[in-house]
Amino acid sequence: MKIALLGYGKMGKMIEQIALSRGHEIVLKVDANDNDYEIAKADVAIDFSVPASAYNNITNCFENNVPVISGTTGWLDKYEDAVEICNKNNGAFIYASNFSLGVNVFFQLNEYLARLMKNLAQYQVSMEEIHHTQKLDAPSGTAITLAEGIINNTSRSAWKLDAADENEIPITAKRIENVPGTHTVTYKSDVDTIDIIHTAHNREGFALGAVIAAEWIIGKQGIFNMKDVLNIG
Structure with missing residues (x-):
């Protein structure tokens, strides 16, 4: 080829x-x-x-x-x-916002979890993404895809960087030296927390x-x- x-x-x-x-x-x-x-x-x-x-x-x-x-x-x-x-x-x-095979499985897992959490109003969803300091855009395209996966399967209406309204998904973007990419989706209630995480070890x-x-x-x-x-x- x-x-x-x-x-x-x-x-x-x-x-x-x-x-x-x-x-x-x-x-x-x-x-x-x-x-x-x-x-x-x-x-x-x-x-x-x-x-x-x-x-x-x-x-x-x-x-x-x-x-x-x-x-x-x-x-x-x-x-x-x-x-x-x-x-x-x-x-x-x-x-694709991310071609990693593992990330694309993670996208599917994220959508499935969102459907499970759809009617559990006691859980608040949030996201965090961490990338290397050379990455200038924030949030990452991968984080946006994850947020869209949640929006398409729940009553959430939008995502927003950092502070968000009640019906929006807050995304925290961090830039740390030599981090290829870590994405965390969190559902938190008063009694427990559910996290799913994808961590890239290299590019x-x-x-x-x-x-x-x-x-x-x-x-x-x-x-x-x-x-x-x-x-x-």
Whole structure:
């Protein structure tokens, strides 16, 4: 499989290592300021770029019949536009806030727990996410996905960073040196507390999941997610 890496930072380099170890070829490495590149020589593109570049990178792939795996956050105000262009060109697209296989199982566990807790009004739900100090956006895309999973399965109406109203989910975002990512969902009452926690030990799990998603999407058309890749949910 010939892979284009759109974004060649820490994640791009780790994806490269894993892709090569699985017998794939890296045919293109695109940095943030690169605008002139031949995407059509790739079988699939993996986008871990920057918000300012992601939309153009992704839609350029669709227009050249190259399926895309994207984990870039901060550009999702244009997500529906990207989906429209993908469908218009009969393309294939997976966006995920987190490609880790374990995190995607955690997403499912979070939704299941939310349904169990839906009618237990004595429990207040909150979330905490911890990432390395180089991560600038807060809360993380993973935390937002977790919050949306709760909102979609309970009467909670929204999430909010730090202080929140009664019907909102408060999210605390911490930045600590050398922490790849820890996410905790807490249900607390006067008598007990229920926590579910996912702790990443390194970035390798994120990169492996992206490569597995790229392997899966070859030959497909449409908009997919990691539930489709893992056949869960």
